[in-house]
Amino acid sequence: MKVGGSEFVKRSDDQSVATLTFENPPVNALGYEARKALNAAVLEVGIDPQVKAVVLVCGGGTFFAGADIKEFGTENATRSPNLKEFCASLDGLSKPVVAAIHGVALGGGLEVALACHYRIAVPDALLGLPEVKLGLIPGAGGTVRLPRLIEATKALRMITTGEPVLAQQAFNEGLVDALASGDLIEAARKFALDKAFFPLMATSRRPVRQSDIAEFAAIADQAISRSRGLRAPVAAARSVRNAVTMSFDEAIAAERRIFLELLAGDESAALRHLFLAERSAQKLKTASAGVVARPLRIVGIVGGGTMGSGIAMSFADNGIRATILELSHDALQASRERIERAYSISVTRGSISEEEKAVRVALIGGATDYDAFRNCDLIIEAVVEDMEVKREVFRQLDLIARPGAILATNTSYLDVDLIAAVTERPGDVVGMHYFSPANVMKLIEIVRGRETRDDVLATALAAARITGKVGVVVGVCDGFVGNRMLLARNAQNEQLLVEGATPEQIDKAFVDFGWPMGPFQMSDMAGLDIGWRTRKRMGRVAPIADALCERGWFGQKTGRGFYLYEAGARQPKPNPDLPAIIAAAARQASQQSRAISDTEIIQRTHFPLVNEGARLLSEGIVARSSDIDLIWTRGYGFPVAKGGPMYWASRQGLSTITASMDRWALKTGASCFSTADVLRRLAGAGASFERFGLALNQGDAA
Ligand code: T1G
Numbered sequence: 001m002k003v004g005g006s007e008f009v010k011r012s013d014d015q016s017v018a019t020l021t022f023e024n025p026p027v028n029a030l031g032y033e034a035r036k037a038l039n040a041a042v043l044e045v046g047i048d049p050q051v052k053a054v055v056l057v058c059g060g061g062t063f064f065a066g067a068d069i070k071e072f073g074t075e076n077a078t079r080s081p082n083l084k085e086f087c088a089s090l091d092g093l094s095k096p097v098v099a100a101i102h103g104v105a106l107g108g109g110l111e112v113a114l115a116c117h118y119r120i121a122v123p124d125a126l127l128g129l130p131e132v133k134l135g136l137i138p139g140a141g142g143t144v145r146l147p148r149l150i151e152a153t154k155a156l157r158m159i160t161t162g163e164p165v166l167a168q169q170a171f172n173e174g175l176v177d178a179l180a181s182g183d184l185i186e187a188a189r190k191f192a193l194d195k196a197f198f199p200l201m202a203t204s205r206r207p208v209r210q211s212d213i214a215e216f217a218a219i220a221d222q223a224i225s226r227s228r229g230l231r232a233p234v235a236a237a238r239s240v241r242n243a244v245t246m247s248f249d250e251a252i253a254a255e256r257r258i259f260l261e262l263l264a265g266d267e268s269a270a271l272r273h274l275f276l277a278e279r280s281a282q283k284l285k286t287a288s289a290g291v292v293a294r295p296l297r298i299v300g301i302v303g304g305g306t307m308g309s310g311i312a313m314s315f316a317d318n319g320i321r322a323t324i325l326e327l328s329h330d331a332l333q334a335s336r337e338r339i340e341r342a343y344s345i346s347v348t349r350g351s352i353s354e355e356e357k358a359v360r361v362a363l364i365g366g367a368t369d370y371d372a373f374r375n376c377d378l379i380i381e382a383v384v385e386d387m388e389v390k391r392e393v394f395r396q397l398d399l400i401a402r403p404g405a406i407l408a409t410n411t412s413y414l415d416v417d418l419i420a421a422v423t424e425r426p427g428d429v430v431g432m433h434y435f436s437p438a439n440v441m442k443l444i445e446i447v448r449g450r451e452t453r454d455d456v457l458a459t460a461l462a463a464a465r466i467t468g469k470v471g472v473v474v475g476v477c478d479g480f481v482g483n484r485m486l487l488a489r490n491a492q493n494e495q496l497l498v499e500g501a502t503p504e505q506i507d508k509a510f511v512d513f514g515w516p517m518g519p520f521q522m523s524d525m526a527g528l529d530i531g532w533r534t535r536k537r538m539g540r541v542a543p544i545a546d547a548l549c550e551r552g553w554f555g556q557k558t559g560r561g562f563y564l565y566e567a568g569a570r571q572p573k574p575n576p577d578l579p580a581i582i583a584a585a586a587r588q589a590s591q592q593s594r595a596i597s598d599t600e601i602i603q604r605t606h607f608p609l610v611n612e613g614a615r616l617l618s619e620g621i622v623a624r625s626s627d628i629d630l631i632w633t634r635g636y637g638f639p640v641a642k643g644g645p646m647y648w649a650s651r652q653g654l655s656t657i658t659a660s661m662d663r664w665a666l667k668t669g670a671s672c673f674s675t676a677d678v679l680r681r682l683a684g685a686g687a688s689f690e691r692f693g694l695a696l697n698q699g700d701a702a
Helices: 032-047 083-091 108-115 130-134 142-148 152-161 167-173 184-195 213-225 231-245 248-263 266-281 306-316 329-349 354-362 387-400 416-420 454-466 482-490 493-498 503-513 519-526 528-538 543-550 578-588 598-619 625-635 645-652 654-668 677-684 689-697
Strands: 009-014 017-022 053-058 097-101 104-106 118-121 126-128 299-302 322-325 364-367 378-381 406-409 429-434 443-447 470-474
Touching: 009 032, 017 032, 017 184, 032 053, 032 083, 053 184, 083 108, 097 108, 097 184, 104 108, 108 126, 108 142, 118 167, 118 184, 126 167, 130 152, 130 231, 130 266, 142 152, 142 231, 142 248, 152 213, 152 231, 213 231, 231 248, 231 266, 248 266, 266 470, 266 625, 266 645, 299 306, 306 322, 306 329, 306 354, 306 364, 306 429, 329 354, 329 364, 354 364, 378 387, 387 406, 387 416, 406 454, 416 429, 429 454, 443 454, 443 625, 454 470, 470 625, 482 598, 482 625, 493 503, 493 543, 493 578, 493 598, 503 519, 503 598, 519 528, 528 543, 543 578, 598 625, 598 645, 598 654, 598 677, 598 689, 625 645, 625 689, 645 654, 645 689, 654 677, 677 689
Parallel strands: 017 053, 053 097, 097 118, 104 126, 299 322, 299 378, 322 364, 378 406, 406 429, 443 470
Antiparallel strands: 009 017, 429 443
């Protein structure tokens, strides 16, 4: 029988228990039409005298995954019945409603469950309020109801981190009333019937589960210190504090005000853009329908240095066995010690237990003979950045790897096609450019060679996903997408020093923009010798950085670079020898020193960054502007609150950027200001990068 007149909700009654089954593939998101049908169905059973109890369950693979993120920014997002109102309908029912949870109950989905009178879940269900990851806070009562079911400190941590908990933990803490071992719906119906004649207690009427004030304050302070300038975690802490100090009605009204303000703000729009960008990047633009990833059971890694060890750890961290190949037992031992040390630090920090460390270490094997890789599904080469060394490795791999095995190179800039060419299987060769430390950094640039097959790319994307990373497909060019754009972003750095800016001023301008640190502090941390080697390889010069390197000043690791690092400290101090080096470069360039504004610094570094991204889009090296935003926010620290360089540029107005670049091109004559074609065309059409693909498909519209 259907109620609510919609395909979203089916009702089946049995022994005075009405079961409402909601279906809205793929993740049962709660968009306006769905909410309307659901609300009608709940109110219907609420007044039906034959119904003594209600079960609310979802069809498909999961419970409600939350509000419909794709609806945000439209009037439907808050249109009545909004989620807060639907939760109030549940809360106000005169008969018990049991939420039957499988898959995930996230965001508004968990808020619906919180507004039910009881919750029963399958053991592997996940429950969470991840709104802060979208620049929001729960907007349908989550910050006010959760502390009425679990201790306020636990609620505060869950809401400010956005991290979900497994059903078992939720049961232990009082968020879930029962765990269903067999059939979830049957268990929920039985549970509902048992509760049908119990006194009814709406969550909103329960007292807050107070907790230790000092611990609460410490968790709130931690949320603020870890917020990295983002507003949502701080707002979330404030809303939970309101729940603890105000009445339910006052607190939920305050929560709604905070939620609506964040929803309308730029920060949430940028974070929602990145959420959808991550999902778009999973889709191969050129793939024919039905491309399926190959199996990923056994992984081999050639090279147990810093990168190889980190890559092995990223698999072991996710329960996947990985074997490291080194050419000597000593080298293999060194790799094992490196991994042991890294995991011991994690144990010391409390991020994993000794037992978890033992499990992960046991998942990482070692070998000194290529023969060990005969059965691998994926082999990742992580040896020195030398083309001939890599080609020799791939010759060996080609001889022993099974048919269908995928051979990946971790090169950060070498030509994947030249590596693939030494094998009999170029279609199975792909680049997987990890970022160091590979067990921590989220980004993998997946480099599509000329002959790389679509299912190989799909497998590399799957490998990224199952190791908790973000894979982005890019094409072959020097530096791929990230490093090639980094060169453009840094192109004016020395010129700005020569014209009168200091490293401190430039780095501060970047930090004020939202970067974790500026380019000079970053170079000192990475090692100035890396850039020096790249410049030599490309026949480029950077008078100031070259002068520092010629003195052996490579940054933090030598105690001196653009900054001074006393006694190995990481906190930089001005390098007293730098002004003379800059002055010499200025004389050489016959450049007079002048005051330079932070705005000029940002324009002369960030507009060339965007411009190079536009070039990469027009060359087809990257498929989407949102892919570039992912690369830069997940791999290079571009502030997520600004959505990535291309999203940020679109909001500056592309015509503003091209006009400014034309001015800088006149003033400096620098090639990094010669506007890329697609940037000029989009600017001329008043379009944005997001419309890039559409605009180009419409011919000269852009
Ligand atoms: N709304 C709309 N679409 C969604 C969605 C959502 N909440 N979640 C996923 N999708 C789409 C996604 O874009 C993709 O679409 C498809 O579903 C599969 O997603 C009021 C304000 C549920 C764990 O943050 O964490 O409730 O690309 O590839 O790997 O307080 O999706 O196919 O077109 O990720 O199996 C809070 C976000 C919202 C949950 C499934 N909820 N989603 O992972 O599939 S804010 C969330 C996820 C809120 C209230 C507040 C994951 C997943 P397409 P997928 P998956």
